[in-house]
Amino acid sequence: MQWEKSTAAEIKSLVKEEVCIIPLGSLEKHGEHLPTGIDGLVAHKIALLAAEQEPVAVLPPLFYTYVKPMKNLPGAISIETDLLLSFLENVCDEVGRNGFRKIILANGHGGNNALLNVFAQHLIDKDKPYAVYIPPIFMAHDVIRKLLETPETGHACELETSFALYLYPELCQMDKLPEGFSTSQKDYDVSPASTSVDWYASYPDAYVGDAHKASAEKGRKMVEAQVERLVELIRKIKADDKVLKHLSEFALSLGHD
Ligand SMILES: [Zn+2]
Structure with a gap:
């Protein structure tokens, strides 16, 4: 059920x-060939396809999120960390106030991962009437890995472009793809430490690998596998009554019977 189109x-x-x-x-x-909002467009479409198989409410996608590592490239809109945490809490509170007790944060953008994990912990002792569940971006990684021909993926790559070619072919400008393979250009080694600029230093054009290998047919198989896994997950979450129970224990004060 698409929230904004429903009564x-x-x-x-x-x-x-x-x-x-x-x-x-x-x-x-997203490279030279994909639109800036492709992560949310894909995440939304996959959620809607899953909702056709298993009843679930689907909110409009949140496009305004966390893009700090790419902020210096045209097209980026990044929300400040504290504001985004508050905003996510506000949206989830509103979903909870409408009566939904289980919220899946179906994220399509790698840059959100760290923040979403903080967000889930941030809620743990707040005695919310709902629980949040955070699936990985690529739940069907086993299926996807078998379909990929290029060794380096992650952004505007063979993988992401295949999703886009299947779901939004009209938004893909494949004639703009640069020639050759875009491998990491990181010019320092501080491993095993990580830094905030690792991603940008590796892929300053926001393009990974070789999207010439992408195809709508690969995209179809990947999307179908992702939808199948999401449907399975929704069913598991519907059956779960333990997460909310454990969460309620964090709201109790200690030292009392
Ligand atoms: Zn992306």
Whole structure:
């Protein structure tokens, strides 16, 4: 059920299913050939396809997220860390206030991962009437790995471009793809430490590998596998009654019987 296209009564009737998906994306450069919002567009579409198989509410995608490592490239809109944490809490509180007790943060943008993990911990002792569940971006990694021909992926790459060619062919400008293979250009080695500029130093054009190897057919197989895994996950989460129970234990004060 697509929240913004549904009536109030339709949303209310879905509360019994307990689960609401919030797709998260980004606005940032994706090479020369993909649109800035592709992460949220794909995450949203996959959530809607899953909702066709298993009843679940799907919020509009959040495009305004965390893009700090790519901020110096045109097209990036990054929300400040503290504001985004508060904003996510506000959106989840509103979903919870509508009666949904289980919220899946279906993230499509790698740059959000660290923040989402902090967000989940941030909520742990707040006695919320809902739990958040954070799946990995690529739940069907085993299927995807077998389909990939290029060794380096991660952004505007063979993988992401295949998703886009299948779901949004009209938004792909394949004639703009640069020739050759875009490998890491990182010009320092401080391993095993990481720094905040590792990603940008590696891929300053926001393009990884070789998207010439991408295809709509690969994208179809990847999307179908992702949707299947998401449907399985929604069913697991519907069956789960332990996460909320454990969360309620964090709201109790210690030292009392
Ligand atoms: Zn992306």
